[in-house]
Amino acid sequence: MSYKYIGKSYNRPDAISKVTGKAQYLDDIRLPGMLHAAILRPEHAHARIISIDTSEAEKMPGVVKVVTGKGCDLHYGDNIKDLVPMAVDKVRYIGEPVAAVVADTTFNAQKAVEKIRVEYEPLPVYIDARDAMSEDAVLIHEENGNYWHLPTLNPQSGTNVANLYRLKKGLGKDGFSEAEVVVEGDFLYPLGSCSAIEPHGSIVWFKEDNTIEAWSSSICPFIIRQDLAYSYGIPESDVRVHIPDIGGCFGYKSDITVEQTIAYIASFVPGYPVKWVASRKEDFTSTLLGHGTRMIMKIGAKKDGKLVAMETKVLHSGGAYADTAVNVTIASTHNCTGPYEFDHCDLSGYTVYTNTPPVGAYRGYGHQEAQFATERLMDILARKLGMDSLELREMNYLCEGKINSLGEKMWRTNGDVKACAEKVRNLVFSKEIIHEDENFFYGRGFAALMKSPKGAPFSTKGCYMKMNIDGSISINMGGAEVGQGLRTVVQQIAGEALQIPPERIRVYNDIDTQYSPYEWQTIGSMFTTQGGRAIIRAADKLIMILKQTAAQVLKTDVDYLDYDGEYVFLKNDPSIRVAVPELSRGYITSDGITIGEVAQSVSDARLPRYSNPDQNGQGSLGVEYTFGAQAAEIRIEKKSGKIFVDHFASTFDVGQVINPMQIRGSVMGGVLMAIGATLYEKVEFDQDGKITNPHFFKYHLPTYKEAPQQTVDFIENPGTVGPFGARGIGEHPVIGPAPAILNAIYDAIGIDFFEIPVTPEIIKKALATKHQKEYA
Amino acid sequence: MVEKISFTINGQLRVMEVDPEMMLIDVIRDVLNLTGTKRGCDNATCGTCTVVINGKATKSCNTPISKIAGAEILTVEGLARGKELHPIQKSISESGAIQCGFCTPGIVMELYGLLENKPDASELEISNSLNKHLCRCTGYEPIKDGALMAQKLMQDRNKN
Numbered sequence: 001m002s003y004k005y006i007g008k009s010y011n012r013p014d015a016i017s018k019v020t021g022k023a024q025y026l027d028d029i030r031l032p033g034m035l036h037a038a039i040l041r042p043e044h045a046h047a048r049i050i051s052i053d054t055s056e057a058e059k060m061p062g063v064v065k066v067v068t069g070k071g072c073d074l075h076y077g078d079n080i081k082d083l084v085p086m087a088v089d090k091v092r093y094i095g096e097p098v099a100a101v102v103a104d105t106t107f108n109a110q111k112a113v114e115k116i117r118v119e120y121e122p123l124p125v126y127i128d129a130r131d132a133m134s135e136d137a138v139l140i141h142e143e144n145g146n147y148w149h150l151p152t153l154n155p156q157s158g159t160n161v162a163n164l165y166r167l168k169k170g171l172g173k174d175g176f177s178e179a180e181v182v183v184e185g186d187f188l189y190p191l192g193s194c195s196a197i198e199p200h201g202s203i204v205w206f207k208e209d210n211t212i213e214a215w216s217s218s219i220c221p222f223i224i225r226q227d228l229a230y231s232y233g234i235p236e237s238d239v240r241v242h243i244p245d246i247g248g249c250f251g252y253k254s255d256i257t258v259e260q261t262i263a264y265i266a267s268f269v270p271g272y273p274v275k276w277v278a279s280r281k282e283d284f285t286s287t288l289l290g291h292g293t294r295m296i297m298k299i300g301a302k303k304d305g306k307l308v309a310m311e312t313k314v315l316h317s318g319g320a321y322a323d324t325a326v327n328v329t330i331a332s333t334h335n336c337t338g339p340y341e342f343d344h345c346d347l348s349g350y351t352v353y354t355n356t357p358p359v360g361a362y363r364g365y366g367h368q369e370a371q372f373a374t375e376r377l378m379d380i381l382a383r384k385l386g387m388d389s390l391e392l393r394e395m396n397y398l399c400e401g402k403i404n405s406l407g408e409k410m411w412r413t414n415g416d417v418k419a420c421a422e423k424v425r426n427l428v429f430s431k432e433i434i435h436e437d438e439n440f441f442y443g444r445g446f447a448a449l450m451k452s453p454k455g456a457p458f459s460t461k462g463c464y465m466k467m468n469i470d471g472s473i474s475i476n477m478g479g480a481e482v483g484q485g486l487r488t489v490v491q492q493i494a495g496e497a498l499q500i501p502p503e504r505i506r507v508y509n510d511i512d513t514q515y516s517p518y519e520w521q522t523i524g525s526m527f528t529t530q531g532g533r534a535i536i537r538a539a540d541k542l543i544m545i546l547k548q549t550a551a552q553v554l555k556t557d558v559d560y561l562d563y564d565g566e567y568v569f570l571k572n573d574p575s576i577r578v579a580v581p582e583l584s585r586g587y588i589t590s591d592g593i594t595i596g597e598v599a600q601s602v603s604d605a606r607l608p609r610y611s612n613p614d615q616n617g618q619g620s621l622g623v624e625y626t627f628g629a630q631a632a633e634i635r636i637e638k639k640s641g642k643i644f645v646d647h648f649a650s651t652f653d654v655g656q657v658i659n660p661m662q663i664r665g666s667v668m669g670g671v672l673m674a675i676g677a678t679l680y681e682k683v684e685f686d687q688d689g690k691i692t693n694p695h696f697f698k699y700h701l702p703t704y705k706e707a708p709q710q711t712v713d714f715i716e717n718p719g720t721v722g723p724f725g726a727r728g729i730g731e732h733p734v735i736g737p738a739p740a741i742l743n744a745i746y747d748a749i750g751i752d753f754f755e756i757p758v759t760p761e762i763i764k765k766a767l768a769t770k771h772q773k774e775y776a
Numbered sequence: 777m778v779e780k781i782s783f784t785i786n787g788q789l790r791v792m793e794v795d796p797e798m799m800l801i802d803v804i805r806d807v808l809n810l811t812g813t814k815r816g817c818d819n820a821t822c823g824t825c826t827v828v829i830n831g832k833a834t835k836s837c838n839t840p841i842s843k844i845a846g847a848e849i850l851t852v853e854g855l856a857r858g859k860e861l862h863p864i865q866k867s868i869s870e871s872g873a874i875q876c877g878f879c880t881p882g883i884v885m886e887l888y889g890l891l892e893n894k895p896d897a898s899e900l901e902i903s904n905s906l907n908k909h910l911c912r913c914t915g916y917e918p919i920k921d922g923a924l925m926a927q928k929l930m931q932d933r934n935k936n
Contacts, residue, residue, distance in 0.1 A: 250912065
């Protein structure tokens with residue numbers, strides 16, 4: 001299919017403002033009368049609060065108000081209302097808000113916060129789910145089970161298990177009776193940080209007219225609006241949320257994070273906007289972390305390699321509040337089959353309260369943690385069967401007609417994982433093997449992957465489209481631009497749908513819940529698919545309005561007319577026509593009477609037939625699956641144990657590439673982020689629950705020199721949901737790197753690792769042990 | 777305690793009374809309202825606060841204001857001439873180097889400090905400079921492409 005504007009690299013509409021320093025991020029906003037907040041964090045990760053003395057803080061210069069959680073009865077959350085804006089009688093993690101100071105400047109607020117004295121009675125601290133699940137563990141939430149929660153959740157009262165999700169397919173565990181070979185392993189994808197370079201921040205303003213106005217570095221303005229309206233008992237229409245430019249999200253700016261805390265603080269100083277921006281340390285300790293996922297996985301197969309059964313237990317260290325963690329656990333559970341069909345599945349996911357910052361979304365969540373285990377076990381199974389690991393995979397791919405763990409049938413239009421794997425095989429495995437030399441071991445590893453869609457019953461995305469008097473177009477949507485380039489994609493899709501050049505389409509900049517159409521939240525790699533569909537539906541409506549007006553002008557029926565972006569004309573005689581701009585505000589006749597409607601439209605789009613899980617944990621996520629394959633070529637330095645990723649190849653069946661430059665950028669950034677998780681990044685805790693590396697010089701993000709050469713390739717089997725057949729791509733690149741690199745490590749040195757990050761120290765130790773054994 | 781201090785920023789002479797302990801980033805952002813210079817970490821690791829002081833790319837988050845008396849400072853707002861972008865801005869905006877844009881001002885100023893002083897900088901020198909900056913979005917390759925494009929544009933400009 002050939003397109004006019006799709007599949008070409010248009011430049012981003014926000015490129016100039018970002019390169020000139022004029023893009024406005026949260027911390028760049030200045031409002032009249034604005035005050036600044038600083039927040040006190042506890043000295044213990046789990047403790048009762050005995051007393052708080054704010055008297056010294058109140059005397060400090062510039063202080064307007066000191067706030068504590070005393071008497072606060074607010075609980076919030078989308079899935080489980082277990083969150084509180086400020087600790088009331090107990091702290092549950094080291095970054096929890098205990099008290100706050102509002103002052104004229106940030107500096108004065110911080111100085112005053114240091115004067116607050118708190119007395120605590122420490123409680124036992126649990127970092128790992130297994131410890132929090134032990135029978136004698138103290139309850140982190142005595143109220144577990146009594147909080148409001150979604151009807152699909154299953155909290156275990158009287159324990160630290162916030163939710164237990166079970167999925168059974170076929171015979172479940174009994175399916176292993178058909179297996180001839182079994183492999184198993186215990187895999188850990190530890191706690192990590194999304195670490196956008198822009199930290200979290202919010203401004204909240206309680207106004208004298210009983211409305212609330214807020215700004216946040218968030219991708220969920222409509223959730224924030226709904227949540228604040230609920231908490232403060234006012235109509236949603238009286239809460240207005242703005243989203244400025246966002247300096248990266250990668251997951252942890254979704255859902256509601258810091259906004260309720262800042263709102264609570266601001267509610268004590270009505271009339272004044274209150275700003276708070278996280279320090280980097282607070283961005284680690286006091287927002288959301290990612291992962292924390294232990295996968296205990298068992299796979300059964302026939303001797304010929306046909307997979308038959310899978311049993312997986314997901315032990316998820318979900319942090320001190322489970323509202324966002326439950327989704328991570330559930331996704332890790334049903335996505336853990338990876339891109340393979342198993343006739344029988346017994347999968348269980350435990351979301352466990354622990355004394356760490358709450359776990360929430362992290363780019364790709366539920367996929368990379370789960371398929372890390374699957375893709376490592378596929379290599380281990382291949383070795384056990386004496387098969388080529390790519391051939392073993394190929395026998396079992398979820399292709400047309402196969403049924404996934406949730407019971408959904410795969411269609412041809414879900415894409416072709418085999419073709420992706422074949423491309424990657426040619427890119428990496430057709431090369432000659434490099435043998436160990438004096439300084440290095442060499443290896444290469446493969447991972448196939450599956451990405452499920454992310455939906456909810458009301459997970460819609462909207463589009464407002466209006467034609468201006470000169471025929472140019474203005475578009476408003478609720479999709480948050482976090483860097484992924486969605487505004488370019490909007491321009492291109494609208495251009496194609498309306499047959500109007502993207503240069504004549506101006507796309508919204510900030511989101512404002514008063515003016516932007518409703519969007520659930522910009523998550524799950526769903527914007528191009530769902531938002532793009534909404535654009536096409538809005539464009540179809542707008543074109544129909546133009547045709548209806550033109551039908552009156554040209555004195556004919558609508559179905560005799562055609563449209564090409566410039567004119568509406570008679571199908572059988574294009575010379576009988578009316579120019580599109582003349583129809584944009586209705587058509588003004590020669591005597592001044594206007595006929596027809598203004599050319600503007602509104603639309604939305606959701607996933608087809610999304611449904612909640614049934615009693616077996618099965619359901620429909622809404623059709624739109626995506627597949628891909630990735631591979632790593634690595635080098636391990638013998639002296640240091642350091643791993644160098646020399647080349648990383650990725651291929652995804654994305655249906656249709658919208659913007660080649662942007663999609664390549666998305667993939668390369670995602671791959672490097674996951675290389676960071678595989679080799680460097682882990683949020684470390686001491687036994688008291690303190691984070692020991694909440695800074696970039698200790699929590700190492702991959703730098704320029706650590707970036708591998710990348711090959712990025714796509715297959716385009718159009719889907720049925722997204723615009724022009726396009727599927728999502730935002731999260732997919734992070735899924736394969738960890739297993740591909742660990743499979744490559746085995747290829748290089750014959751050692752299996754089950755945990756990331758694999759640091760030089762770990763490699764050196766493992767090599768020494770291996771050496772010892774070989775000579776024993 | 778405040779001290780009178782004067783310096784030039786983006787070609788304008790500024791005289792102000794400030795606490796000499798203040799860091800340059802706070803003066804730039806909060807006193808002068810030049811919000812293009814960003815803060816991304818607590819201890820001079822991420823590089824997004826980089827500005828050019830007397831021709832040299834420098835992190836503004838750990839530079840006390842007292843050290844810049846009499847200095848010439850350039851921030852990202854000072855590069856374009858009206859609507860005409862500096863070659864580094866033009867290249868970085870077209871090479872795919874921009875996603876969220878939060879690291880961009882620091883990288884632009886880093887490259888300015890390098891390439892205006894040394895238009896023939898080697899690829900190693902360019903990579904040493906870029907290695908001081910964290911970017912979470914791009915995987916760095918498009919930033920390298922932008923830097924090399926900028927270098928070429930600047931070499932051409934300098935010939936004319």
